[in-house]
Amino acid sequence: MIGRRRRDHREATLEGLHDANAADLLSYFGRRVSVAADAADLLSETFVVAWRRIDQLPSDPEQARMWLFGVARRLLANAARGTLRHADLTLKLRQHLETQPLESTDTAALDVQDALDQLPPDQSELVRLILWDGFTLPQAAAILGISTSTAHGRHQRARNTLRQILRPDAPTAATAPRRRKISTT
Amino acid sequence: MDDIDELVRRAAPPALGSDPGNAAQARAIARAVADERRPRRFRLRSGLGIAVLSIGLVGVGTTAAVAGPALLSWVGWAPDAAVQRTFELSAGREVGLCAVVARVVPEYGGQLSDAEVNERTEQAREFLAGYDWSPLVAAVTAQDIEAGLVEEQAERQALKDRIAAEGGNPGDVPDADRGIVASTLMSDEMSRVFEEAGHLAGGVSLEMAGQCGAGGAE
Numbered sequence: 001m002i003g004r005r006r007r008d009h010r011e012a013t014l015e016g017l018h019d020a021n022a023a024d025l026l027s028y029f030g031r032r033v034s035v036a037a038d039a040a041d042l043l044s045e046t047f048v049v050a051w052r053r054i055d056q057l058p059s060d061p062e063q064a065r066m067w068l069f070g071v072a073r074r075l076l077a078n079a080a081r082g083t084l085r086h087a088d089l090t091l092k093l094r095q096h097l098e099t100q101p102l103e104s105t106d107t108a109a110l111d112v113q114d115a116l117d118q119l120p121p122d123q124s125e126l127v128r129l130i131l132w133d134g135f136t137l138p139q140a141a142a143i144l145g146i147s148t149s150t151a152h153g154r155h156q157r158a159r160n161t162l163r164q165i166l167r168p169d170a171p172t173a174a175t176a177p178r179r180r181k182i183s184t185t
Numbered sequence: 186m187d188d189i190d191e192l193v194r195r196a197a198p199p200a201l202g203s204d205p206g207n208a209a210q211a212r213a214i215a216r217a218v219a220d221e222r223r224p225r226r227f228r229l230r231s232g233l234g235i236a237v238l239s240i241g242l243v244g245v246g247t248t249a250a251v252a253g254p255a256l257l258s259w260v261g262w263a264p265d266a267a268v269q270r271t272f273e274l275s276a277g278r279e280v281g282l283c284a285v286v287a288r289v290v291p292e293y294g295g296q297l298s299d300a301e302v303n304e305r306t307e308q309a310r311e312f313l314a315g316y317d318w319s320p321l322v323a324a325v326t327a328q329d330i331e332a333g334l335v336e337e338q339a340e341r342q343a344l345k346d347r348i349a350a351e352g353g354n355p356g357d358v359p360d361a362d363r364g365i366v367a368s369t370l371m372s373d374e375m376s377r378v379f380e381e382a383g384h385l386a387g388g389v390s391l392e393m394a395g396q397c398g399a400g401g402a403e
Contacts, residue, residue, distance in 0.1 A: 011219075015215070015216075018215035018218070018219065019212050019216070022202070022211035022212045022214065023202030023203070023207070023208035023211050023212070025202070025211070026201045026202040026208070026211045027201050027202035027203065029201075030198065030199070030201035030202070031197060031198045031200070036201065040210075040214070043214055044218060047215050047218035047219070048218055051218065051219070052292060055386075055387045056296070090214060093207065093211065093213075096207065096210060097201065100199075100201065100204075106196075108195075110196075111196075112192050112193055112196035113196055127193060131190055131193045132193075132198075159187075159189055159190070162189050162193065163189050166189060166192060167188075167189065
């Protein structure tokens with residue numbers, strides 16, 4: 001009797017990871033591309049690259065999820081340089097997404113998006129990961145491949161800049177009156 | 186979260202993945218890519234109506250010549266190794282022939298240099314072509330196939346249920362058959378030995394295909 005059919009653990013893990021994160025990855029790409037249909041191709045390419053790099057898949061589920069979004073982030077950067085490929089298997093989703101405009105008509109939202117675009121890219125992406133995609137700061141740091149302390153500093157600078165752009169009349173952290181607690185004994 | 190955070194959060198473009206139709210399509214793409222990319226799993230092709238009720242080994246061959254042109258035409262590549270196993274029907278009917286072909290494929294683009302990938306690929310090809318696969322394939326038993334059939338059918342039923350739940354057509358998933366199970370068991374054993382010999386440690390993948398029934402050796 002030969003051994004029972006085996007299913008490689010890492011392959012099963014990767015399949016589960018993709019299945020669980022497919023929708024979130026689609027949202028991630030959809031918030032960063034100008035043409036919604038391109039999100040389908042980026043999604044497909046992310047899965048392909050993840051399979052190719054399966055030997056690098058972290059065993060920890062949380063780290064594996066961050067690794068997958070790290071793959072997505074690098075692909076997005078490459079796509080911005082014009083290397084996006086159209087895959088046949090994304091055709092159906094592409095056609096569906098072509099009917100879904102991404103442009104907001106909300107002027108307030110557009111102002112905020114413009115403000116984000118004025119930030120250095122490493123800061124704006126950090127803010128998007130946290131406030132648009134729902135990652136915690138340490139998770140966003142892992143996706144960006146930076147330390148949590150570095151991410152914390154960038155996040156603070158990004159928020160200060162956004163406040164100056166979006167609330168120009170409001171006092172900044174540097175100019176706001178400071179409360180002091182004085183105790184007398 | 187302060188007011189600026191709240192402003193930014195509310196300015197987020199719509200989440201495409203929150204649309205159930207988009208999400209289902211996204212998961213379908215994940216599965217399609219997995220089917221294409223899964224490097225160590227067997228590519229299934231439906232057997233040609235073979236009904237193996239009990240099995241007796243009639244012959245085993247392990248030269249490239251044993252793989253039939255129908256199978257080779259279907260896979261579209263020259264195998265590094267080909268294995269053939271003949272199964273006999275219990276009622277004395279004609280034997281069923283299963284053929285499995287395999288080749289080594291380099292995987293560029295990872296952490297290894299192209300030169301290292303090339304070297305690993307060559308070593309893996311030598312192993313695949315030179316290994317005596319006959320005893321391994323001959324060890325497949327009727328019990329293995331029956332157990333595999335039950336497992337395979339359960340997996341397919343789960344897939345059908347999932348597709349139905351997502352609004353798809355479960356009829357697209359064919360039922361399991363013994364021909365598929367037999368050739369899958371053969372390929373699984375080959376890939377196991379291949380992996381245990383250290384040839385799936387990066388830079389190399391093993392591509393396999395198989396068929397049972399007349400097409401396996403036609």
